[in-house]
Amino acid sequence: MRILLVEDNADLADAIVRRMRRDGHAVDWQSDGIAAASVLRYQAFDLIVLDIGLPRLNGLGLLAGLRERGDATPVLMLTARDGIEDRVKALDAGADDYLSKPFDFREFEARCRALLRRHHGRAADAVQIGGLVFDAGAHRVTLDGEAIDLPNREFRLLEILIGRLGQAVGKDEIGNGLFGFDDEAGPNAIELYVGRLRKRLAAAPLRIVTVRGVGYLLEAADAGGNADG
Incomplete structure (x- = not known):
């Protein structure tokens, strides 16, 4: 599946990209919100993995624009913020799921699979x-x-x-x-x-x-x- 990762931490992004490509996914990486928003206007993805704390345009702003255009691509939000307010804001803005950093890659992969399953109408893997x-x-x-x-x-x-x-x-x-x-x-x-x-x-x-x-x-x-x- 085609995945867009929007994450400004290069080390974390590299680890995610390598892990997902190892599993055969096509993964594109953008490190700031403005660049990601530009890509999303002409390229469709099966899943977006989106950090909240991004330069130029934060993840919540990017997500709000995506949903305003009627784009229903599943979004998994990533953030170092662990407060309930941030989780609520992300979900209210249209995120499909939420994962706090640091995280176990097994959970990350399971959440990605669940969102892709749901998006394609499958109840199980x-x-x-x-x-x-x-x-x-x-x-x-x-x-x-x-x-x-x-x-x-x-x-x-x-x-x-x-x-x-x-x-x-x-x-x-x-x-x-x-x-x-x-x-x-x-x-x-x-x-x-x-x-x-x-x-x-x-x-x-x-x-x-x-x-x-x-x-x-x-x-x-x-x-x-x-x-x-």
């Missing part, structure tokens, strides 16, 4: 389709109880497609979910990862259908329709 189980929390895919080894990008690609099971997903949307601004992604990168994922799911009760001029669609292998590519 695990999704089962026939004998295949996709577990975002455990970062694990199994088929009839046997693990399928998926590298991070293929895992996140499957997550995007499962989240829209039975619906065509555009290449731009897939690219936005897989690649950040700093990632080197050639024009054929999406086709490459789709091809790899198809091979790894060859025995699974799923197939990835190419929808000409649009993108890709994931469906149950016994579903109707004509596959192409």
Whole structure:
């Protein structure tokens, strides 16, 4: 998934970025509110991790502008402030969750997963389709109880497609979910990862259908329709 981190502490930001990219997320980092607000006017994200105490424009101001524009992107607020007033202000401004610094990365990751789940309408991390189980929390895919080894990008690609099971997903949307601004992604990168994922799911009760001029669609292998590519 594509995540925007807005945090002015470079050491903390680096730790978060490395941790989330290790799990296969595309992560972009901005260190001040004005720069982040500019990015959010032209780039969509699945989740925003937002510090309150930012230079130029604080997190509450940035969040207020986001919600005034009708942007419902999930927001996890981070702050060193531990008072009830700050928590109330953050939630009233439209934050979906709140985490005080310092925090345990396991809790941070769990809260991010919960917000992404909620945003995509899932009640749990695990999704089962026939004998295949996709577990975002455990970062694990199994088929009839046997693990399928998926590298991070293929895992996140499957997550995007499962989240829209039975619906065509555009290449731009897939690219936005897989690649950040700093990632080197050639024009054929999406086709490459789709091809790899198809091979790894060859025995699974799923197939990835190419929808000409649009993108890709994931469906149950016994579903109707004509596959192409």
